Amino acid sequence: MSSCSELLLWSKEHARGANAHVFAWSGQLTPLQQKASEELLASVRQNKSHLLRAVCGAGKTELLFPSIFASLQAGKRVCVAAPRTDVILELFPRFQKVFPKTTIHALYGGAPDQEGFADLVLATTHQLYRFEKAFDVVFVDEADAFPYYADETLQQAVIKAAKQHAAIHYVTATPTKSLKTTNQSILSRRYHGHDLPVPRFASLYGYARKLKKGSVPYKLQQWIEEKTTNNIPFLVFLPTIEMLESFPGHLPRVHAEHPKRKEIVMQLREKKIPGLLTTTILERGITIENVHVAVVGAEQKIFTSSALIQISGRVGRSFQYPAGDIVFFHHGISYEMDNAKAAIEGWNKS
Structure with missing residues (x-):
């Protein structure tokens, strides 16, 4: 769509579909x-x-x-x-x-x-x-x-x-x-009845400086290696596209303008890649079985409490894998981080 696109309005009676609709869902609601x-x-x-x-x-x-x-x-x-x-x-x-x-x-x-x-x-x-x-x-x-x-x-x-x-x-x-x-x-409960995974906080002081120098902070590297070794799919959320693109190593990465975002996410879903780096573009609308999640720079403004809740919500969605690791790596704990954790804990108590 652009400002020079021609739009036509129909002023007569609205069109109607001619389909005989079928409801083919055999699932059962709780x-x-x-x-x-x-x-x-x-x-x-x-x-x-x-x-x-x-x-x-x-x-x-x-x-x-x-x-x-x-x-x-x-x-x-x-x-x-x-x-x-x-x-x-x-x-x-x-x-x-x-x-x-x-x-x-x-x-x-x-x-x-x-x-x-x-x-x-x-x-x-x-x-x-x-x-x-x-x-x-x-x-x-x-x-x-x-x-x-x-x-x-x-x-x-x-x-x-x-x-x-x-x-x-x-x-x-x-x-x-x-x-x-x-x-x-x-x-207030997931369909499988299990609690929402509660995020844990882990300090990662000076992460921006280390990444800029081409070095992955030790704790983060350990986390990625542990998931890769155990064949657990993972998402690493980063606060900026610049940090995403300059991240050392060969992990696949996606952002809002990435031309092959759909294909890369599908590769993770099909376990063709161990994990991927992403911006907040994947904070919602994506379900990967048994995925674990890390947020790098969780204290940054882009990570509002609602964004952090949605990101945490990627973990533990399947009946077979109702739990999983969600870690907020930070250079100082923010109110938004605290609010997100408190909200998730509140849902689990309700």
Whole structure:
């Protein structure tokens, strides 16, 4: 999209899909998930805005399925939006399996052309600039993620894409204070019932200077070697692209503008690489079985408490591997680090 792109508006009756929708999900919700899912469905049917606040790994996506299916059966057009491309890439194949007879389009920067009229659209929030009064039901996943929460034009794009008076529903583990809805559901446990892994703090004084000189700090090197030796996939989060690109060694690395980000993440998922270095671009929307995580420079401003909670939420997501190591390497403990740890411990007590 650019300022010189031509946009055409359809003023007649809205198009409707001709698909007979099928719900092909055979999974089973936990009692807590079932309660939250029914509350969301009630709000969708009443056209009242709803906030689904669920811890990372609670199975938020599965909770949307009944509401989406009910909307599709009622002849409504549905949009699931998220600020990050990685979230859309992860959701698309899952939704294709669950709704095999539904025409689904996935819209993100660089997405291929897709044919037909989509009853269900998965899109980054940037892509919603394309639409006006197009959707009967809108879900915004990871509604607190950058850049959506900080960009009023993106928030307006979501509102503009929804039909007049259509409710917008939000899904996130870490809602901002400005996120206000009519109804709310809280899901405080992961689907497998185990506690959230609690981050541990480890000092790594002078890490920026050492990395700049081409040397990996000893504690961090030990951590990487231990995961590699034990064949445990890992993510190392770094605060800047500069630090990412100058990191010594040959570990794969990704950031927001990396042309092969999707392929490298897939290599980690398929265990073709031991681990990778990343910026906060992978703080959410990515699930790797048994992944362990290190944050380098956790005290830096880029790592807000919500970012650290989301990063911690990458660990222990699978039923087979409900635990794992999440370490905040730091040059001094920040309030954001303390707040993130306290929030996670609070969820485990609730």
